[in-house]
Amino acid sequence: MSLAECCTICFIKRLLHDIDFGLLTTILSGQPFVIHFASFSPDSSTYFAPELRQRLIQQGKINLESYFYSQDLLKKVKGKEIKETAVSEQEYAVRDQGFKRTMRRIYDHRCALCGIRVKTAEEHTAVVGAHIIPWNINHNDDPRNGLSLCRLCHWTFDEGLMTVNLDYVVRTSPQLNSLGNMAAHLALLNQRNMIRPADSDFLPDPDSLSWHMKKVFRRR
Numbered sequence: 096m097s098l099a100e101c102c103t104i105c106f107i108k109r110l111l112h113d114i115d116f117g118l119l120t121t122i123l124s125g126q127p128f129v130i131h132f133a134s135f136s137p138d139s140s141t142y143f144a145p146e147l148r149q150r151l152i153q154q155g156k157i158n159l160e161s162y163f164y165s166q167d168l169l170k171k172v173k174g175k176e177i178k179e180t181a182v183s184e185q186e187y188a189v190r191d192q193g194f195k196r197t198m199r200r201i202y203d204h205r206c207a208l209c210g211i212r213v214k215t216a217e218e219h220t221a222v223v224g225a226h227i228i229p230w231n232i233n234h235n236d237d238p239r240n241g242l243s244l245c246r247l248c249h250w251t252f253d254e255g256l257m258t259v260n261l262d263y264v265v266r267t268s269p270q271l272n273s274l275g276n277m278a279a280h281l282a283l284l285n286q287r288n289m290i291r292p293a294d295s296d297f298l299p300d301p302d303s304l305s306w307h308m309k310k311v312f313r314r315r
């Protein structure tokens with residue numbers, strides 16, 4: 096990749112994030128649609144190539160819809176079970192982004208396993224929203240089927256090298272310490288309490304944790 100291409104991609108990434116942040120700020124001020132679409136008024140074609148402009152509009156729509164999806168997830172936990180059946184590519188992007196946003200908010204951008212919390216001035220964060228039972232198995236975006244995890248803990252959790260028991264205590268697999276591995280701080284997390292959400296209504300569902308312990312966790 097050339098330097099020019101790299102800088103272009105970096106610029107687009109920053110731009111998309113700024114739009115997302117600006118959009119949320121606007122939504123909170125109570126005027127989501129007016130300014131959202133004003134951002135893509137005919138004048139914007141002066142500034143963006145058609146292909147990029149189309150991409151920005153599409154991402155803007157996803158950001159907006161995922162924001163409302165995230166709000167919906169938070170409200171529904173207080174009332175009823177959530178089972179999602181999104182199928183199209185657009186719907187998938189909306190619910191995926193909405194779910195991740197929800198989990199980061201519930202855990203205040205901290206990793207539920209190792210506790211790391213790092214944010215940049217632009218609100219970029221080290222954690223992502225992770226399903227306990229993968230979405231492709233039960234299509235369940237209920238926040239109680241999720242955790243906020245840093246990239247390393249996310250991979251470790253999905254590989255079954257760490258889990259959380261029904262007392263919300265972290266368990267690590269003996270495989271973390273097997274010959275050739277240098278698991279460093281991950282091995283020290285064994286038997287430590289996980290980081291809990293401030294609102295206990297969003298604690299992980301025991302059925303989801305049981306599933307992970309039985310189906311994914313490597314006990315030996």
Ligand SMILES: [Zn+2]
Nearest residue numbers: 206209245248
């Ligand atoms: Zn972590």
